[in-house]
């Protein structure tokens with residue numbers, strides 16, 4: 001099986017400050033990969049580099065067998081690598097529906113847009129109820145759903161979710177993770193960034209541990225979790 | 238009654254020209270954070286291009302006007318490619334682009350002056366004749382200016398609010414990075430908005446020159462008025478700019494007729510100062526952070 005995503009020796013940073021020091025990571029199509037690690041160690045930077053927002057300084061990113069290193073963002077999106085950013089970044093003044101439609105801009109046919117929209121509303125019925133409401137009037141959980149819905153509208157063959165639990169109440173986090181596991185059961189490939197190791201472990205097939213801009217451990221959630229319990233720093237909560 | 242009709246007509250004509258000019262300015266700011274100081278010069282270029290094609294080359298209006306509009310679009314695209322795009326990565330983009338476009342304005346103005354001289358010229362394309370309402374003469378040209386502006390603005394408002402392209406513009410305006418992550422080609426959106434802005438400037442330049450005369454500095458006054466409209470409506474507001482432009486046009490006409498021409502500008506500036514003190518986000522905007 002060719003991996004859906006394969007990252008080899010990836011380096012990136014901000015200006016002349018390197019943040020990622022040779023990342024290696026790979027997982028299969030239909031899998032959920034959890035990327036965990038403490039705050040400020042480069043998880044977001046890695047997603048930004050994969051999606052092309054940040055230039056790759058060394059190494060390679062391969063998506064579904066083809067290199068996407070150095071491609072412009074819109075082409076990477078066009079291949080189906082969708083980055084749902086930390087903190088949602090919704091189009092606040094737009095309605096929920098317009099937020100979703102913007103994400104469907106690349107789709108040529110109206111029928112395709114309708115089909116996608118139906119799938120998103122089916123998975124996230126709350127968005128259908130609120131479709132004419134401005135994004136900035138939504139609750140935190142609903143905003144997160146719009147962000148994920150946008151990712152699905154954009155046609156993510158690989159969905160990269162940056163901290164989907166950030167700032168949400170436990171009950172709402174449960175809802176969001178429910179959605180992620182539904183997606184996973186439907187065969188969606190997901191790379192999910194989490195500070196909360198336990199949450200990530202629930203849905204992941206593979207968990208990768210990031211530390212100071214490197215992946216220091218990769219493995220099945222159970223093995224990684226038992227190994228980690230010695231080191232309390234990784235249990236953010 | 239006479240004065241009232243005169244004020245209304247004069248106000249509508251002024252409002253039309255201000256609104257088209259202000260829309261070009263406000264769209265660029267709202268969508269891209271670009272304050273285009275060459276906007277007035279774009280107006281000048283549009284007016285002179287119409288003169289050149291229509292008067293100098295003697296081409297019919299249906300060729301001369303599209304030619305002038307194309308000139309506006311090309312200028313918009315050139316400023317994007319030559320100024321905005323290279324500066325976009327700059328940390329102080331918003332400021333540097335202001336300074337750079339002041340330079341562009343000077344270049345355009347001097348080229349026009351070199352090519353056509355500094356003396357006012359008459360725009361050959363203006364519509365002749367008119368009709369009377371209650372003993373007040375209404376030139377056909379004024380009617381045309383009003384109709385064209387309103388149609389144009391309604392159309393543009395529709396494009397921004399309802400179409401796929403409009404959604405992309407709003408997305409880029411509201412969250413540039415998220416727009417990129419949704420696969421929007423932001424460069425294409427920038428180019429489109431610059432082209433529209435240049436087009437609007439050319440249209441208002443032609444309208445202005447048909448209502449008055451052509452001169453290399455004729456862009457300053459409408460640009461100042463466009464700024465006033467933008468401040469009062471809230472920079473980046475398309476619909477607000479339309480309402481503010483017509484309100485200001487009528488207000489200006491009233492002051493001109495009732496108090497005298499020299500009171501009009503001071504009064505408008507006073508309005509700007511008061512607005513900036515009490516509602517810096519603009520009179521017609523709901524919240525400060527709102528974009529397009």
Ligand SMILES: Nc1ncnc2c1ncn2[C@@H]1O[C@H](COP(=O)(O)OP(=O)(O)O)[C@@H](O)[C@H]1O
Pocket residue numbers: 014019037038039040041042043044045046
């Ligand atoms: N825009 C930026 N400019 C400079 N440094 C940044 C920027 N964003 C993040 N960093 C730095 O990069 C490092 C990794 O940040 P980030 O990838 O956001 O970590 P994480 O997502 O794991 O919390 C941190 O030290 C942070 O200070």
Ligand SMILES: [Mg+2]
Pocket residue numbers: 040043044045086162163
């Ligand atoms: Mg982060």
